[in-house]
Each structure stands twice: as C-alpha cells, then as structure tokens.
Amino acid sequence: MLELQRNVIFGQFVDTGSVVHRMDPRIKLGAAFVLVVASFLVDTFLGFAILGLLAAAIQAVSRVPPGYLLRGSALFLGFLLFILAFQVLFYAGEVPEGGYLWRWGILSVSTAGLESAAILGLRVILLYYVTTMLMLTTSLVDLTAGLEQIFSPLQRLRVPVNELVLVFVIAVKFVPIFIEEIERLARARTARGVPFDEGGALTRARRIGRLLVPIFVGGFARADVLTTAMQVRCYRGGRHRTRLRQLAAAPSDWAALLAVVAWAVAAWWVSGAL
Amino acid sequence: MTTGSGSGSAFGLGVRQIVVAGILGGIAILLGATRIGFIPVPNLSGSATIMHVPAILGGALEGPVVGLLAGGIFGFYSWLYAEVPLFKDPIIAVGPRLLIGVVAWAVFVLLRRVNLDLASAAAGVFGSLTNTVGVLGLGVLLGYLPPAAVVPIVPQAVVEAVLAAVVTVVVVRGVTLFRSGRTTAPEVKDEERRY
Numbered sequence: 001m002l003e004l005q006r007n008v009i010f011g012q013f014v015d016t017g018s019v020v021h022r023m024d025p026r027i028k029l030g031a032a033f034v035l036v037v038a039s040f041l042v043d044t045f046l047g048f049a050i051l052g053l054l055a056a057a058i059q060a061v062s063r064v065p066p067g068y069l070l071r072g073s074a075l076f077l078g079f080l081l082f083i084l085a086f087q088v089l090f091y092a093g094e095v096p097e098g099g100y101l102w103r104w105g106i107l108s109v110s111t112a113g114l115e116s117a118a119i120l121g122l123r124v125i126l127l128y129y130v131t132t133m134l135m136l137t138t139s140l141v142d143l144t145a146g147l148e149q150i151f152s153p154l155q156r157l158r159v160p161v162n163e164l165v166l167v168f169v170i171a172v173k174f175v176p177i178f179i180e181e182i183e184r185l186a187r188a189r190t191a192r193g194v195p196f197d198e199g200g201a202l203t204r205a206r207r208i209g210r211l212l213v214p215i216f217v218g219g220f221a222r223a224d225v226l227t228t229a230m231q232v233r234c235y236r237g238g239r240h241r242t243r244l245r246q247l248a249a250a251p252s253d254w255a256a257l258l259a260v261v262a263w264a265v266a267a268w269w270v271s272g273a274l
Numbered sequence: 275m276t277t278g279s280g281s282g283s284a285f286g287l288g289v290r291q292i293v294v295a296g297i298l299g300g301i302a303i304l305l306g307a308t309r310i311g312f313i314p315v316p317n318l319s320g321s322a323t324i325m326h327v328p329a330i331l332g333g334a335l336e337g338p339v340v341g342l343l344a345g346g347i348f349g350f351y352s353w354l355y356a357e358v359p360l361f362k363d364p365i366i367a368v369g370p371r372l373l374i375g376v377v378a379w380a381v382f383v384l385l386r387r388v389n390l391d392l393a394s395a396a397a398g399v400f401g402s403l404t405n406t407v408g409v410l411g412l413g414v415l416l417g418y419l420p421p422a423a424v425v426p427i428v429p430q431a432v433v434e435a436v437l438a439a440v441v442t443v444v445v446v447r448g449v450t451l452f453r454s455g456r457t458t459a460p461e462v463k464d465e466e467r468r469y
C-alpha cells in the first residue's frame with residue numbers, strides 16, 4: 001500500500017513551540033536564503049561539515065523529532081542515491097591517471113566521480129534540509145506574511161507581489177492535501193482489487209500513473225470551489241489590507257540571523273582557503 | 275501583467291488565475307516530492323519526468339499567465355531540489371519552464387476549433403518539446419552538456435512528449451466534462467423518485 005503521508009513531509013508544519021518556531025518569519029526566510037547561497041558556494045567536505053554542525057544545532061533547538069524528519073525524507077534520499085549512482089557511472093569530468101577504480105565502456109567508477117557526486121549529494125541534502133526545516137517550523141500564515149513583506153518594495157514597480165505569493169502559498173498548502181487524496185484513491189482502488197504492491201516496476205508505475213487523472217480533474221474542481229469562496233469574500237490582493245498580527249523582529253532574532261551569516265561565511269572561507 | 279480582483283481574462287491575474295496556477299503548481303510539486311512524476315532512465319539527466327504536465331494543462335485550459343506561473347513553480351522546485359548539476363543553474367531550471375505553458379496555450383488556441391483532442395495532444399507534445407529543447411539547448415549553450423550527451427536523451431524526450439500528450443488529452447476531456455455539469459445525477463427528492 002502507498003504510504004505517502006508518512007514518507008513525504010513537504011509542506012507540513014510541526015508546531016513544537018520552540019524558539020525557532022517563534023522567530024520572525026522574515027528572519028527565518030533571510031537565514032534560509034543565506035544557507036541556500038552558502039550551499040552553492042561551499043565545495044569541500046570540511047565546508048559542508050561546518051554547515052552540518054549548524055544544521056544539527058538548528059535541529060536540536062527546533063525540537064522537531066529527527067526520526068520524523070528522516071522517515072519523511074527516506075523517499076527523497078533513496079531517489080537521490082539512485083541519481084548519484086548514475087552521476088558516478090557517467091562521470092564526464094577529467095580523471096587523473098590511475099584514478100579509475102572500475103571501467104567498462106562508457107561506464108566507470110573513479111575517485112574524481114565519487115568525490116564530485118558526494119559534494120553534489122551534500123549540496124542537495126543541505127538545500128533540502130534548509131527548505132524542509134523552514135516549512136516544518138513556519139506556519140503558512142507566517143510564511144505568507146514574511147514573503148509579502150520582504151518583497152513589498154517590488155509593489156512600487158507594479159509587480160503583483162501579494163498575488164504571486166498567494167500562488168506560491170496555495171501550491172505549498174495543497175501538496176499535503178493532494179498527498180492525502182492520492183493515498184485515499186490508492187486505498188479505494190486496492191479495495192476494488194487493484195494491488196499497488198504487486199507486479200514489476202513498470203506495472204506499479206502504470207497503476208500509480210492512473211491515479212493522476214483524478215488528481216488533475218479533482219484539482220480543477222477544487223480550484224472552482226476555492227475561486228468562488230475567495231470571490232464571495234471580496235478578495236482583492238494586498239491593496240489597502242491591514243493585518244491583525246504585526247510582524248516584529250526581536251533583537252534575539254537579529255542575533256540569530258547574524259550568527260547564521262557568520263557561520264556560513266566561516267564555512268565558505270574555510271572551503272576557499274583549503 | 276495586470277492585476278485584478280475578479281475572474282480576470284486569460285492574460286490577467288485575477289482570483290481564478292491565482293488559484294488555478296497555485297493548485298497546478300501544487301500538483302507539480304506533488305509529482306516531484308512523491309517521485310510519482312519521475313521515470314528513472316540510465317543517462318546524464320537521471321530521469322524522465324511528467325512534472326511539466328501541470329504547466330501544459332494550465333496553459334491549455336486557463337491561458338498563458340496560468341501556464342507561465344505553474345511552469346515557474348515547477349522550475350523553482352526543480353532548481354531548489356536539483357539532483358543533477360544541470361538544474362543547479364536557475365537559467366536552465368526556470369527559464370525554459372516559464373515558456374511551457376505559453377507554448378501549450380498558443381498551440382491549443384490555434385487547434386481547438388479543429389478538434390479538442392487534437393489540440394490537447396498537440397499542446398502536450400509542443401509543451402513537452404519546449405521543456406526538452408529549452409533545457410538541453412541551454413545546457414549545451416552554457417557548456418553543462420557536451421552535444422554528444424544529447425543523443426541518449428532523445429528517446430526520453432519522445433517518451434515525455436507522448437506521456438504529456440496522453441495525460442493532457444484525458445485531463446482536458448475530464449475537466450471539460452466536469453465543467454459541463456453532465457457528471458452529476460439530476461437532483462430528485464426521494465418521494466419523487468418512488469413514482
């Protein structure tokens with residue numbers, strides 16, 4: 001049976017009431033951005049080890065159970081390993097003399113290929129961790145408010161910031177809903193005699209593929225309902241809207257952002273110096 | 275791009291466009307996060323995908339703005355969670371994806387008066403090819419891929435285009451049927467049904 005809800009945690013919010021959860025969302029978005037940039041700049045194992053320590057500290061402070069995070073990332077990590085194996089086998093970069101561990105036609109395993117794939121894997125894992133933790137520790141209301149305020153200067157250039165943020169938020173918000181729906185559809189079909197756990201990879205893929213059409217058609221049906229609901233409430237973007245809860249960054253929030261920046265710069269510096 | 279509070283035209287960003295683009299973007303993320311939208315293949319790209327299908331459907335059924343936004347969300351997600359170096363460049367990950375829905379819309383509008391199924395299939399094929407040609411073309415132009423690496427990806431591109439065409443035809447039919455209202459039984463009270 002498909003167990004997507006247990007294995008995919010994209011878009012979920014786990015409220016443990018920690019310091020990280022209570023931080024100003026703009027500060028969290030800023031810190032996430034810094035770490036995303038750092039993941040692209042750092043390209044040594046030591047640099048990633050330093051960033052890994054920061055990730056461990058964030059994990060401890062946020063009180064999000066590591067087991068929950070790992071179980072929810074198993075699917076992603078499994079697929080990542082699969083893709084990285086191809087990156088090693090089809091490595092196209094330069095390999096020094098004697099660097100090959102195994103070679104057969106265009107396929108090879110080399111120390112340079114393994115190193116390149118490992119750095120790529122660490123980069124992807126860090127990016128995944130940062131964005132997942134941002135969503136696990138920030139409610140959608142806070143995420144929306146934070147994004148709208150960060151990009152609000154663009155409104156002067158007539159960029160529809162509120163509308164674009166809403167598109168993004170609806171997309172993220174609907175992922176867990178669709179995951180639940182796809183699981184329910186799979187259960188309903190299993191009950192009617194379609195085994196999702198049996199058969200080869202191709203048979204399974206075809207059976208799962210057939211779940212997509214009702215998801216798409218259902219998605220358009222939900223869109224009709226949500227559009228009507230927003231129109232009867234006179235939704236008109238962010239213009240002249242006031243907020244019940246004003247965002248205010250505390251000095252401790254700024255200190256946390258500064259610490260993340262300093263840590264990321266240290267990782268980058270160590271990475272470049274070696 | 276204009277903003278508006280009503281339903282808006284296909285070129286505006288009204289409530290309907292915001293909601294549909296968001297939901298289709300959500301389906302694109304769903305396909306990526308659950309890995310349902312990937313078919314692993316042994317080449318440099320790592321996998322064939324149908325993650326671009328929501329952008330095609332957005333363009334065909336709701337206009338270029340929805341197609342552009344749904345494609346943008348797909349591109350942003352594939353950049354953020356890129357597992358191959360090619361997609362770590364936002365120009366490659368996002369740029370061609372913005373055009374998928376726009377091309378699908380243009381093809382669909384051009385052909386829908388001839389035949390709805392033909393228009394849907396053509397939108398699927400051309401939307402899919404926009405993705406493949408755009409990504410591979412930029413990959414070669416920017417030096418991420420040697421031109422020789424494109425050859426093994428051609429069969430994958432054909433599979434992606436065929437899958438996109440099939441899903442687009444079925445979903446456009448389904449949505450058209452749903453919107454026509456012919457899918458629900460007439461509302462009849464129990465007393466009336468007895469006689």
